[in-house]
Amino acid sequence: MKLDLAIRNGTIITAAGRFKADVGIRDGRIVMLAEELSADDEIDAAGHLVMPGGIEAHCHIAQESATGLMTADDYRSGSISAAFGGNSSFIPFAAQHRHMSIAETLDLYHERGRASVLDYSFHLIVTNPDEQAVNHDLPEAFRQGITSLKVFMTYERMMITDSTFLDVLALAKAAGGLTMVHAENNAMIDWMSRKLVQSGHTAPRYHAISHPAVAEVEAINRAISLSKLVDAPLMIVHVSTREGAELVARAQAEGARVFAETCPQYLFLTRDDLNRPGLEGAKFMCSPPPRDQETQEILWRHLALGTFTVFSSDHAPYRYDDSGKLSNGPDATFKQIANGMPGLATRLPLLFSGVAAGRLTLEQFVALSSTNAARVFGMYPRKGEIAVGTDADIAIWDPHETREVRLADQHDGMDYTPYEGMRLTGWPVTVLSRGERIVEGGRCMAEEGRGRFVKRGPSDYFGRPGFTVPEMDPARNFGVEIGR
């Protein structure tokens, strides 16, 4: 069989193993793995690792905040930055605001998504699950392959009540989808914030104090409790606390379909980073906030233990200027500064540093960076796997290359990176999407708009005990369709 492309001499790493083989690609798919392959077009991966391209499952792209602030990245810049970071697909949010219908929301984001160089899908943020949404729009969204929702337990303009949360969980479960949740207790944060601001404690570092661990832990417990009531799958995003991770682990041990995510900021930053002179700490503000070093250690361990199913950036790009964090001027209190930080390009090198440090195996790196997201978000095995028949979405890594993180090397729309100056070993050298080189030699080779919308299937809940595994039907392309 004639191949379009052969990746030669590399070591393939999957979520469960490692072996030496050449990879043969035709029509955008992997069609052959063998000891020796040749093609007109070959990539020599000797000394390199051949891994599934990363899947970025938590990022805010071309999204207005509830107060109307637009992110500094659109689908073009965001997808290019992600590609440089070793990703070959991503799933930003399509965010309903309360005055918009679900249908309008999806139309808007389908339009925005057209600029992407990576394959993409959306998680649908639901803030107003009214009759129309529940009876019509959400089922329709699931039919269109948008099989994950997100709700908020905090932020006045976004949050839903416990009662509505139950409705969303039940609805998503019925459709075979997954509900994601930002879990923090709004009353606690609000109460703390008011006390702090009233007493003149307004600097960025009070942001961390106003989001105490107990606010996250309480909300995680409540979210898990609600999901237990209706026996519905749930993913807790950006877990930042020891007790939060332990609640997730305990629920999993009891057989609940509870999943969780953590992010680089909780492994590499601490609340002390918010305590820089002036408003500089604002660069490190996100919700929940970074905690402390002991927590970092615990979260690394839970990554290795499998408590966390995915590791995401929560890329929420608000520049450190008056288009972003400083839009309310130099006297802004911490309540008036946009939360979030960039991370599309640094997520995977940061995680890879855990492999070098002996915290994670290469297989765990692949699972956390790509395969697990593909499964739990209904794209497996077309995405997130290196095997015969799957999309040739591949990242080739040099495990020995050392680089310093520098703003100058970033390709997103931001004016800072919180990891400035860190020296990391292990970087992607070539990234393929459906067999096409999109990043190579430090250059982006992809045309704007080449990305396709991925029509996702139901979640694969990893065979949590007591629940059946969705059948894999290769005839249906494994249940996953690539759009347009």
Place this chain on the structure above:
Amino acid sequence: MKLDLAIRNGTIITAAGRFKADVGIRDGRIVMLAEELSADDEIDAAGHLVMPGGIEAHCHIAQESATGLMTADDYRSGSISAAFGGNSSFIPFAAQHRHMSIAETLDLYHERGRASVLDYSFHLIVTNPDEQAVNHDLPEAFRQGITSLKVFMTYERMMITDSTFLDVLALAKAAGGLTMVHAENNAMIDWMSRKLVQSGHTAPRYHAISHPAVAEVEAINRAISLSKLVDAPLMIVHVSTREGAELVARAQAEGARVFAETCPQYLFLTRDDLNRPGLEGAKFMCSPPPRDQETQEILWRHLALGTFTVFSSDHAPYRYDDSGKLSNGPDATFKQIANGMPGLATRLPLLFSGVAAGRLTLEQFVALSSTNAARVFGMYPRKGEIAVGTDADIAIWDPHETREVRLADQHDGMDYTPYEGMRLTGWPVTVLSRGERIVEGGRCMAEEGRGRFVKRGPSDYFGRPGFTVPEMDPARNFGVEIGR
């Protein structure tokens, strides 16, 4: 490239995924995975599952008990029975008795192993770790590829002290090996047994009462504590209790390199099975004993959770006649009846029933039946994986075939099976070892003695946090050598 054999149209299942591909085999190895392959010799696996051949990691073959009773299986019958059960390699014990040196023990078992139709290695049971053993014989055994030891905390003629246990743990750790342990508190069992026998409670069912859960749980806690002291890896074999599994899970969560195994008897039998008329209950006597239905449920859950790394038979074949369990006559007390039951051929069909029941995924089945054992016992990826470059040790399963377990269909040396009459769905149809069909169409096609000794490498501890992963060096056959 010309192939010796192609497996066509099957669905490949690995420990981490599933995909449709044909498998190309040459010189006993998998050399190619592709969408379509052909060869002179082909197996049509349409509708079937193509999985790594099982690795049976806990069985007693051609082994005398401490009281001199010989098992009913030698390496020929044992390996054939295992092959029928979907296995393509196994690791019986080389059992030191106190009057033998380690070197004599290994010589003896190397001789016995020659009859095997499957590739094999040995775990070395150590009962007398004297100076000669510690300074010379054990290091030599490791050099010869016998990288796992086993010790007993019970059985007067086998057990070692806590002090000696520490020495063994430290020694195995230094050599990159793994210490396995039969964990039951000997004093508790002895005290209970004396009270029971003294008061005339001698029937087989009192065996279960004399081995209370607390005896296992205490010993597991002690074994884990000892391993923590010297920071050495440890595997608790045949865990039969809820609290035991929880201790293991907790140790893993803390980052300890503690592994565990459970067995079919703890998932499918209960202590009530020992309560049959006359001595019939003796058929179900093993140590630790089966517990109850609630425990079965919990152990299934821990299989899915990953608490258990391997699932083994603990095949200990003593016939229900005067060559075995009845050798002390019809008036024997439960203390005078040999412990153990057969399980080589039924282990995997029993485990597979958990897939059908939604308790496990196919991937978990592969991990528990084969891949994990290969990793933790230093044979990965030559054994336990379906990938380019690995040994073509493959079991092809029909997931829909239903059979009843019957003694008449067994190929071991036993005169009963504890699972008689159970109807199970999912059975192996063809088993390959290094590319050779060894079982097909219900017949064994392997010649006695075709099996090879596997010189194992160091354990791969699954990247438990805080510990480095042994480098995979393909040039050294991944560190694994196949002998003779």
Place this chain on the structure above:
Amino acid sequence: MKLDLAIRNGTIITAAGRFKADVGIRDGRIVMLAEELSADDEIDAAGHLVMPGGIEAHCHIAQESATGLMTADDYRSGSISAAFGGNSSFIPFAAQHRHMSIAETLDLYHERGRASVLDYSFHLIVTNPDEQAVNHDLPEAFRQGITSLKVFMTYERMMITDSTFLDVLALAKAAGGLTMVHAENNAMIDWMSRKLVQSGHTAPRYHAISHPAVAEVEAINRAISLSKLVDAPLMIVHVSTREGAELVARAQAEGARVFAETCPQYLFLTRDDLNRPGLEGAKFMCSPPPRDQETQEILWRHLALGTFTVFSSDHAPYRYDDSGKLSNGPDATFKQIANGMPGLATRLPLLFSGVAAGRLTLEQFVALSSTNAARVFGMYPRKGEIAVGTDADIAIWDPHETREVRLADQHDGMDYTPYEGMRLTGWPVTVLSRGERIVEGGRCMAEEGRGRFVKRGPSDYFGRPGFTVPEMDPARNFGVEIGR
């Protein structure tokens, strides 16, 4: 010194010990304990136990429900029933409804309380903690000796938000008081109820299903979390679940000032009691509902362990007729039937049965029935103790008397008792309040209105680690004042 009354030959039981002594009383106080005392008026307590009179700390007396239904007991009948049950004081609720101010509420209940034969105080139910309440009325209530508040996390017309809950906790803490909470997740109950009623499941037994354990457990966790945020003391009332009790125990082990209460219905009834023909199950409806036998065992254990500080009746008397539970007619759904059941007179004999059963010691009985309530609600040692200087509030029990619980023997306003027909051993024979016999020989000897309002002091938090114990100042009557 001349005594008014001597109790002779009895065995005195306190929360920490037991000893034989005569009790000498003058002017309503205990003035002497000695080996032999005499007085003109003597009670021979030979063979009997002399214990502090019970303090009933959770009962609804002369209280309208949020829907306007008045309880079947006023302060006269309620206090008489309580006296027959071995109590010499009680603390019903003064319930704010949302249209009432705190001040109006207290005026109303002070008026109602005048009829009492027992000394009494109020817990103040807060449903509308507005500016006036927070800044003026609540501080004033604390000054008047009403040092405990109660809030609801469920019941649409009563519940407060998490945000308001934080304000109440902080306020009570500042005043040295205690916040009590009815902890159930309103959204869960509402969601379940809607589904059940919509699908025609309206019988009383669905009440139990609509109040699942997870609803209580979630709310207890949230309440504890909120109290941790502001480091304020908290009492969870009527805990009915294993996990709920465990959350309390864990918080106590961490040093939090978290207290809890359970009630007879959770030790002696189960959800099966709600499953009687027709609406008969309505007699056993309360919130949270009774659970199951296993939970009963666990709650008994937590009583002995000290997890529960008080044991109360939650007497909420709605008759089984159209003045009460059947006020919405024979076709009422479970949502339309008033919750609650009587228990003033049976609480202590039911608890005492745990002494006979070896579940509790006599000392624990005294602590749970009286002394602990006195401490935590700021009445110790004037109430709840037998010692020189304390009020002569004494219950003399015959530990060997056996009676059957019968409606005919009740003195409350109810037409049923949920414990009808139970045979219990251990009953009060004489009850004293401030040295006066109020019950003796099966007769009430107290005049309506003889009871006094008890102006309570700050809570004594039992020296939970990290917190100081309020100083006992005997010159100030130990900080407790008896009114009028």
Place this chain on the structure above:
Amino acid sequence: MKLDLAIRNGTIITAAGRFKADVGIRDGRIVMLAEELSADDEIDAAGHLVMPGGIEAHCHIAQESATGLMTADDYRSGSISAAFGGNSSFIPFAAQHRHMSIAETLDLYHERGRASVLDYSFHLIVTNPDEQAVNHDLPEAFRQGITSLKVFMTYERMMITDSTFLDVLALAKAAGGLTMVHAENNAMIDWMSRKLVQSGHTAPRYHAISHPAVAEVEAINRAISLSKLVDAPLMIVHVSTREGAELVARAQAEGARVFAETCPQYLFLTRDDLNRPGLEGAKFMCSPPPRDQETQEILWRHLALGTFTVFSSDHAPYRYDDSGKLSNGPDATFKQIANGMPGLATRLPLLFSGVAAGRLTLEQFVALSSTNAARVFGMYPRKGEIAVGTDADIAIWDPHETREVRLADQHDGMDYTPYEGMRLTGWPVTVLSRGERIVEGGRCMAEEGRGRFVKRGPSDYFGRPGFTVPEMDPARNFGVEIGR
């Protein structure tokens, strides 16, 4: 009634409460508590606390170590030192050495005890529970009122096997007694010690390293497991670790009759104290060793939680000279230095400092210093209580007096105190034993030999759920007899 002595104007503190009353004493007993009493002999306790005299339940007096080293205190000096420390009775050990019978052991210690100024009993250390011991001597010891045994899990010359431990537990249980245990894993300590000494790490501070926390925790778990098997009560002495305390708390929560003790050295010293120049650290060597500050905090919390039933000194007086710790010369390794430190006189002032710090209530102080020991060791209520009918064993404390701990003020046979220089507030001013002043005005007023042997009754297990409470029979002096 004419009194011999009246204690006037004090505040009485018991294990459960506090009240102002005068105490009337006649014939060595408390016969009256009243508001005002007078006698020819009066003590004015105004501003002072009147508490049960301390009971020291763990001390080594006139006891040879297994290697023959005699303690620096005999019953005269030991009891005097204890009296100065606020104690009015104590229970040293009668230590069987393997060559002695139980009967010989008791005879020896009865002889030694004659010198005591305090009432005393013995815990019997059992090292050789042979047939004679089990069938005759131990039952006889129980009949003689020695109702507590102690066994060791470490120290080659003292330790018993798990098997013998089970026999002792069962025997003590049958007799209504209590088994105490020194719980450390001998193999771990031995293994660590050998490695340390072999590698030249011989200074005192390596003592702490050779006794790791896991050695204690493992042994505590094993001891609890053994006690569960035979359902026998158990007390773990000198618990020094967080996990150890948690195991005890968990066992208690499950309803087991497991008790525990901790000591001042674990609350006030750390392993750093062993790291003084030269052999100076030897002064702080004891087994188990002091740990760290975090552990101190946790142990304080468990004192308040009730996990610990008693708080003892473990007074083991080996002087810092060649009669004691330095008997093996200046080059001794840590294995050659006697373990132990003094503490009879400082135990209670150190504990009282926890009251001042808000860690404990006065009631908890009384429970931990006296009442609980009286109950669990079968002397209640004759000892450990202030109530009518009990022995007038009373310590009157000035809660405001501040003193510095100085060797010059000690009355024991030692040449150092580990608490030298600590300033503590709260000291005993007068100590009574059976109504006699034994310490007052800083002087000992007791004659050598005035102490009496206390014939103890069965343990009162505090009504742990599931177990009955021994009947109190005042006619039998509550089951306690005072000898000679």
